[in-house]
Amino acid sequence: MDPILEMLIALESLDAELEDFESEEYRNSINITQSASDEVFSQQIDKLKELREEVVRSLPIAIYKRYQRLREKYKRGVAPVVNGICANCFMEFPSALVSRPVKNKSLETCPNCGIYVYWTK
Amino acid sequence: MFAQLLREDRVIIDLKAKDKEEVLQELLSVLNLKPEQEKIVLEQLKKxxxxxxTGVGRGVAIPHTRSVVVDDVQLVVGVSKGGIDFQSLDGKPVHLFFLLIAPPQDLGARYLITLGEIANVARKVVSTKEYLNFETSKELMEYLMKIYREA
Incomplete structure (x- = not known):
């Protein structure tokens, strides 16, 4: 897999997890014994942000900026392509692209919405 | 959601793993992801x-993450009779695992809903540890479904 795509996938996951931590529903679910304090959660969020920064530092700045713009617009920077369809804008990819045997070896974007794409199948 | 996601072929009655990384791998293995997908999800779980x-205490862990490499919410349940050191909040070994993976965007917040349902089930089962007594995946699945419906 393209190493930049792999980092973008990791970044997307970390951003989603940061959003989860802001949800009370999430905190209650992972705190079933009520033994984790707000301070513990706060420390975990800080660690998550550090991990995010590490990933960001390893990305080319132009790609990170584009990722951020995509997240502002679509609330995500990477979308899966499932059965040849972009999960962000639902555009069907050209069959020539879908039928390629090798995918995810280079960084690609959706020709319609511009989001970075990960081919699931 | 829990009831829809719980499947017999995703319930491991006797985990062989001995440590944290091994158990994450063993739980992931039943999802039949492509090797590159499994590697990405494993790395994210480790992060x-x-x-x-995510060892929440009293013998339960709920390892979870979000990743674009899965196209729907996935649940795997596993039991380790011997227990695994998972660096839990209470320092005790973990016997019951609920692995939950979801895409970053899931319609209807199914991930958080399922996480809440798992927590409710976990709260109910920790006191008796009856989940250690089952011989087949089907029996454990039916037990968890019963607890879920009562929760």
Whole structure:
């Protein structure tokens, strides 16, 4: 897999997890014994942000900026392509692209919405 | 959601893993992801564990993450009769695992709903540890479904 795509996938996951931590529903679910304090959660969020920064530092700045713009617009920077369809804008990819045997070896974007794409199948 | 996601072929009655990384791999293995997908999800699960163990205490862990490499919410349940050191909040070994993976965007917040349902089930089962007594995946699945419906 393209190493930049792999980092973008990791970044997307970390951003989603940061959003989860802001949800009370999430905190209650992972705190079933009520033994984790707000301070513990706060420390975990800080660690998550550090991990995010590490990933960001390893990305080319132009790609990170584009990722951020995509997240502002679509609330995500990477979308899966499932059965040849972009999960962000639902555009069907050209069959020539879908039928390629090798995918995810280079960084690609959706020709319609511009989001970075990960081919699931 | 829990009831829809719980499947017999995703219930491991006797985990062989001996440590944290092994158990994450063993739980992931039943999802039949492509090797590159499994590697990405495993790394993400390890990152999540690095910021704080999802061993929530009283013998239960709920390893979870989000990744674009899965196209729907996935649940795997596993039992380790011997227990695994998962660096839990209470320092005790973990016997019951609920692995939950979801895409970053899931319609209807199914991930958080399922996480809440798992927590409710976990709260109910920790006192008796009856989940250790089952011989087949089907029996454990039916037990968890019963608890879920009562929760």
């Amino acid at each position: 999540r564990e690095a910021i704080g163990s």
